Amino acid sequence: MIYALPDQTIESLKETLKIALTFALPHYSLYSLILEDHTIFMNRVKADKLKLPNEDFAADMFEVAIDYMRAYGLKQYEIANFATPGFESKHNLKYWNNEHYYGFGAGAAGYIGNLRYKNHGPIQHYLASLKRFKLPLGKRKKLSLQNQMEEEVFLGLRKMRGVSKQHFLEKFGISFKEIYGKVSKQLIEQGLLCDNGENIALSKQGILVGNIVFEKFLLDF
Numbered sequence: 053m054i055y056a057l058p059d060q061t062i063e064s065l066k067e068t069l070k071i072a073l074t075f076a077l078p079h080y081s082l083y084s085l086i087l088e089d090h091t092i093f094m095n096r097v098k099a100d101k102l103k104l105p106n107e108d109f110a111a112d113m114f115e116v117a118i119d120y121m122r123a124y125g126l127k128q129y130e131i132a133n134f135a136t137p138g139f140e141s142k143h144n145l146k147y148w149n150n151e152h153y154y155g156f157g158a159g160a161a162g163y164i165g166n167l168r169y170k171n172h173g174p175i176q177h178y179l180a181s182l183k184r185f186k187l188p189l190g191k192r193k194k195l196s197l198q199n200q201m202e203e204e205v206f207l208g209l210r211k212m213r214g215v216s217k218q219h220f221l222e223k224f225g226i227s228f229k230e231i232y233g234k235v236s237k238q239l240i241e242q243g244l245l246c247d248n249g250e251n252i253a254l255s256k257q258g259i260l261v262g263n264i265v266f267e268k269f270l271l272d273f
Contacts, residue, residue, distance in 0.1 A: 053068070053069075053072060053080060053081065053082045053083070054082075054083055054084070054085050055068075055082060055083075055084055055085070055110070055113050055114065055117060056084040056085045056104060056105045056109075056110040056113055057085055057104075057105075058102050058103060058104055059103070060105065060113070062112065062113065062116060065113050065116060065117065066116065066120070069116075069117060069120045069121075070120075073120065073121075073124050076124075078135060078136040078139035079133070079134070079135040079136070079139050079140075079141065080121065080126060080133070080134045080135075081132055081133050081134075082114070082117050082121075082132050082133075082134070083132050084110050084113075084114065085104065087104075111260045111261075114260065115260070121134040128212055129211065129212050129213075130144070130145075130148060130210050130211050130212065131210050131212075131254075131259055131262055145211075147207065148207050148208065148210050148211050149207075149208070149211075150200075150203055150204050150207045150208065151163075152164050152165070155169070155170070155171060156171075157171065157178075158171060158172060158173060158174070158175045158177075158178035158188075159171060159172070159173040159178075166194055166195045166196075166200065167192060167193070167194055167195070168192070168193045168195060169189050169190075169191065169192045169193075170189075170190050170191045170192075171188045171189060171190055172188045172189075172190045173190065177190075197224070198271050200224070201220075201224055201231060201271065202269060202270055202271055204220060204223065204224075205220075205232065205266075205269045206266035206269055209252070209253065209254055209262070209265065209266060209269075210262070211253075212253060212254075213251055213253060214246075214251040214252050214253025214254065215228070215251060215252050215253070216250065216251055217229070217250060217251065217252065218250065228252065231271070232252075232269060235268050235269060236252055238268075239258070239265060239268060243255055243257050243258075244257055244258035244261065244264075244265050245258055245265065246258075
């Protein structure tokens with residue numbers, strides 16, 4: 053489901069949620085509309101022919117949606133995803149847990165070891181590589197230890213249970229506190245993070261400004 057649409061009101065959002073929830077699905081995803089450059093919608097916004105809700109209003113909409121989902125017994129297990137317990141998306145959790153996976157097929161992405169890669173997108177280029185008995189790899193990026201720690205945190209913080217400090221230690225051989233103790237302390241004091249001793253997670257307020265929180269965990273070695 054998409055919210056923060058042009059001319060959308062809180063009342064129209066509530067009506068949309070009521071209709072969607074009558075299907076009693078075990079899983080719902082809810083994302084704020086994001087416009088890409090060089091699209092008709094974005095061109096209209098730049099020309100002042102289309103108006104989108106501001107960030108504060110979009111945050112109000114999101115809070116309304118969270119309340120509706122919870123009222124129907126759906127648990128928010130990731131910033132934008134809600135599920136009946138036991139029906140969380142295993143596919144998406146693979147990404148948010150920052151685990152490794154293979155990408156097969158044209159345009160598919162994979163993450164193995166310290167390498168993120170993407171196969172050639174146009175099918176003809178993908179097939180051309182295979183005919184030459186070559187891997188159809190397009191973009192490739194080797195992640196430094198710094199990159200890997202950054203991804204572990206800002207992907208993990210998307211989950212409501214947050215980042216496990218013990219898992220961080222086991223994975224990188226260094227404590228979360230040693231790397232992120234100062235910044236996490238500041239964000240906890242600002243009410244954007246919570247620390248239950250085992251996990252660091254977004255607070256209720258932090259969920260609404262997740263991207264701002266994530267940026268704070270980009271390292272500058």
